[in-house]
Amino acid sequence: MSCGIQRRRGGFKLDGMQLDALLIVAWPDIKPVMLSQNIDLSRLASEDNRLAPAIASGNRHELQGWQIVRRSSTAYAGERVIHDCLAVRGRGWGGEIAAECELVHC
16 A cells, blocks of 8 residues: 555554554453454453553553554443554654544544
């Protein structure tokens, strides 16, 4: 593709950046389920006990080089919630992209 964007299974890779979708399915008293087509991201997200509460109470969370940005949350019966997130990883990451995503609500 042009402009340095390469499509790959489960996400996009821009020059120096990687973008992947991440869904967090959460409900009371049960460990959240992390869904992504990126198996490494799914594993990291599943191992971080702070991720789901951080996303539920704010808009982003840093996860070992990834910035997890909440795009939306949908509530379901039984206090179940699905958080639709974008995971961004890049060289020289300083959080600027996550801040921009919050402003434009990716």
